[in-house]
Amino acid sequence: MKAAMKNNLTVLTTVATMSALLAGCSNNPTHATACSLPDGPNLERAISAARFDLETGCEHEFDGYFQRLLTIAEGDPKKENKASFSDFLLWANDAGLLSKAQARQTYNRYFGIKYVSLVSDYSVCAQTCPHQSDVMRDMNRELADKEQGLLKISADRLNYTRASNLYQETELVLEATCEACGPIE
Amino acid sequence: MKTARFCERKAARRFIKQLLSGCLLLPVAAYAGSSAPTIKLFPTTVLEEIKHTGNVAAEMESGLQSVISQLDEQQKLYIDSKCEGNEGDPGCERIARQLGKSYLEMLNVMADKLPEMETAVNATSSSLEKRIRKELGQKKTSWTLQELLLGTEAGKSAAASQPSLRGRSGMRLSDRFSQYYRLVARSGGKTNSSLAVIASDIYLDMQETSSLIARTREEISRATLMEQLNQSFGTITPEMQEVVAGVKAILFGEELDVIPMAIQPVAPADHGFESALQM
Numbered sequence: 001m002k003a004a005m006k007n008n009l010t011v012l013t014t015v016a017t018m019s020a021l022l023a024g025c026s027n028n029p030t031h032a033t034a035c036s037l038p039d040g041p042n043l044e045r046a047i048s049a050a051r052f053d054l055e056t057g058c059e060h061e062f063d064g065y066f067q068r069l070l071t072i073a074e075g076d077p078k079k080e081n082k083a084s085f086s087d088f089l090l091w092a093n094d095a096g097l098l099s100k101a102q103a104r105q106t107y108n109r110y111f112g113i114k115y116v117s118l119v120s121d122y123s124v125c126a127q128t129c130p131h132q133s134d135v136m137r138d139m140n141r142e143l144a145d146k147e148q149g150l151l152k153i154s155a156d157r158l159n160y161t162r163a164s165n166l167y168q169e170t171e172l173v174l175e176a177t178c179e180a181c182g183p184i185e
Numbered sequence: 186m187k188t189a190r191f192c193e194r195k196a197a198r199r200f201i202k203q204l205l206s207g208c209l210l211l212p213v214a215a216y217a218g219s220s221a222p223t224i225k226l227f228p229t230t231v232l233e234e235i236k237h238t239g240n241v242a243a244e245m246e247s248g249l250q251s252v253i254s255q256l257d258e259q260q261k262l263y264i265d266s267k268c269e270g271n272e273g274d275p276g277c278e279r280i281a282r283q284l285g286k287s288y289l290e291m292l293n294v295m296a297d298k299l300p301e302m303e304t305a306v307n308a309t310s311s312s313l314e315k316r317i318r319k320e321l322g323q324k325k326t327s328w329t330l331q332e333l334l335l336g337t338e339a340g341k342s343a344a345a346s347q348p349s350l351r352g353r354s355g356m357r358l359s360d361r362f363s364q365y366y367r368l369v370a371r372s373g374g375k376t377n378s379s380l381a382v383i384a385s386d387i388y389l390d391m392q393e394t395s396s397l398i399a400r401t402r403e404e405i406s407r408a409t410l411m412e413q414l415n416q417s418f419g420t421i422t423p424e425m426q427e428v429v430a431g432v433k434a435i436l437f438g439e440e441l442d443v444i445p446m447a448i449q450p451v452a453p454a455d456h457g458f459e460s461a462l463q464m
Contacts, residue, residue: 176385
């Protein structure tokens with residue numbers, strides 16, 4: 001009697017394990033398909049697809065999706081693209097994928113004139129000058145992102161030129177200011 | 186030996202280039218004095234020092250101008266007399282000696298005026314340094330500094346009044362300072378962004394000029410000695426011709442190493458899309 005009961009328990013355990021495994025297997029293919037980056041030339045469609053995927057388990061791939069959307073948008077540069085990316089980032093914030101600060105920094109890195117690389121809390125002498133070359137290198141990278149966002153995606157030559165001029169002016173003024181601040185103590 | 190002499194004359198030429206444009210600081214100073222910038226980069230003391238530097242530079246320029254004209258005439262005479270290749274000719278030797286004498290005179294004018302010039306430049310540089318350190322280095326973060334540079338209307342309208350230059354190299358100083366004048370005159374004292382850029386540019390130029398003066402002063406005595414030796418031999422060297430040609434080019438405004446500037450596009454204010462994420 002005891003042996004029969006033990007056998008039944010073993011069978012039940014095996015069945016339960018198999019069911020769990022099968023259920024897991026049936027979920028996996030869906031997960032893999034959902035995380036394939038959007039394709040095609042239509043930005044709005046790509047954004048919809050990205051939003052769906054990011055809501056259904058692919059949030060860890062956010063950066064990859066965002067970069068793909070940027071690439072797709074380059075195929076059809078227009079001013080309206082800015083609004084599309086703004087909406088997408090606001091949605092990402094609402095969906096809990098990005099903090100407000102991250103959304104703001106990402107948007108401005110690509111579509112703003114000001115440099116998020118220059119965000120700081122302390123004086124130029126105290127905080128920026130000790131890392132002047134790093135700051136300029138970061139700004140230079142950001143300028144490349146602005147070229148993509150403003151020029152190649154939004155066809156906004158005017159604001160890209162302003163961002164580019166701001167880079168040159170900042171470089172000059174920082175050089176003079178850091179020289180005036182004196183050696184780092 | 187020839188390389189050394191070439192270098193020292195090159196340094197002298199570079200200095201003269203900067204010097205002759207220095208007098209153009211005057212109108213900048215005069216105008217900026219009448220405006221009232223809200224960031225105090227150009228208080229009266231700094232303006233006075235800039236003005237004084239401009240005066241010293243102007244004095245040196247006028248001293249050099251006459252001797253350079255003399256050099257020009259003598260060089261013309263030397264060429265017209267077909268002296269090149271006829272160095273042994275007594276007439277040519279005489280012209281060459283006169284030319285060398287004028288060259289020495291030029292070096293003497295520079296030697297005479299350089300100490301005063303050096304003091305003036307260093308004083309201006311030091312005052313500007315203090316203002317920049319205080320107003321831009323200590324009162325601003327890098328974020329507020331870029332806001333200043335972008336102008337208070339940043340992101341809302343294109344600031345058509347912003348300066349159109351910038352960068353310290355690739356442009357003759359005289360052109361740059363006359364551009365400063367136009368920029369300051371146009372800003373009417375309202376564009377702090379322009380003033381920050383102008384102050385930075387002048388300060389860095391002053392730093393460069395200061396080190397150039399120091400090097401030139403070191404070289405002048407050596408150059409003088411070399412020319413005195415040349416006087417005994419009565420020769421005119423290619424390097425000397427080059428210096429004279431260079432100085433002429435500066436005085437008569439021939440273009441040197443002009444690189445196109447980044448020009449701020451003048452366009453209507455952009456009232457396009459503004460994101461809620463805009464910083």
